[in-house]
Amino acid sequence: MSQKVLLSSKEINIILHRLACQLLENHMDFKDTVLIGLQPRGIFVAQRLKKILQLEYGVKEINLGLLDITFYRDDFRRGDKPLEANTTKIDFLVEDKKVVFIDDVLYTGRSIRAALTAIQSFGRPQEIELLTLIDRRFSRHLPIQPNYRGRQVDAINDEKVKVMWEENDGEDVIYLINK
């Protein structure tokens, strides 16, 4: 197994600021927009973006929810490992809101497909966008593309992209791991 650094802490920070600005450009005061971090790893990206938008760009209020897609996945009983659920916490209505899904890595697109089904339990959004920090090109199983992407990566199937966060893993860094 070998690994190389795909993005350093400094690069991640620059990308997050760019993504925050792109969100700001489209959503301005976030009055009709809600951010939804996808469990388990998308929530870190979402929390960082919320912090940047509030502290550095003066957005007063941003609704951020956490969505777990475990019970909506299409591989229940199909893998060796059982699926473990995480917390869903959406304490606002998504009805008629612009929803932005936030995840760390976009790979096959199946998680996003599940999230699109899951969010319907909370109402009918006006529209849904997708923001992803890493977009693994050429590996999609479904016709799903991000609206905002941090970095596009050409990784082959044997490789794995691992995103680490200071608050969870001790440092901000993204590795490309060759199994």
Next chain:
Amino acid sequence: MSELSVRHLLGIKYLGEKDIQLIFETADHFKEVINRSIKKVPSLRDITIANIFFENSTRTKLSFELAEKRLSADVINFSAGQSSVKKGETLIDTVNNILSMKVDMVVMRHPNPGAGIFLAKHVNAAIINAGDGAHEHPTQALLDSYSIREKLGDVADKKVVIVGDILHSRVALSNIFALKLQGAEVKVCGPRTLLPKHVESLGVGVETDLQKALNWCDVANMLRIQNERLDINYFPTTREYTQQYGVNRKLLDSLDKEIVIMHPGPINRGVEITSDVADSKQSIILNQVENGVAIRMAVIYLLASKIKQ
């Protein structure tokens, strides 16, 4: 741990402490799901479940059926009263006939203790025991403990007294196993005739004075008298039973603390519990019913995840 150590839920006796914790954590997620405006998830859309009830039930049957439907499973219901069982069909034949219709899981209530265990040995499906005679009723015990955990934060070190007809109660036995496994202290309380011999060997205390038992406990789980199972007179009259073992407001007010009141249902109002107590804020009887759906969703989901394609 992310999967159960068992393929069937036949009794609490066969579970470990980690199994119970996993069921509770999964139930937490399902409780959030059933409080959404759309209370359904698609996880079990390719699973078929048969609810086979050889004994009457309202709450448990409804609760299981709702749990199954909220997980998107296909459900078939079978009641012994309207079936070929009356024509002399054996249990294995009945169930195998149902299974040949490609059923993956069986939820069964049966008057004979051990019916679920017998079935698990002879048929190829995941079995959930929804009550077997006076033996076990595991999902009831799980939802009881889950409700205590929700109300008091934890089950460990809590003092729980189970009051009433312990002798004929599957709820009592499953509760004793579940509570002991989680580190609670348990006492049983009732007339001597309705306490099983050697019940102390399960590690529980015995008390025949209700007032003393209530003064000791944090939680009182009130059971009904199982009139349908009483073959002889175990106490002189219902009125005398109520005087000695019924919980009423006056009795609760005489205690020096506020205890939690539980009841697995069906309630015989005015016998083991008065209406003002059953409907008071000390009572978590309706929370138990709500939690029953979440717990059963968790059990079904976790067992279904062990059924390979």
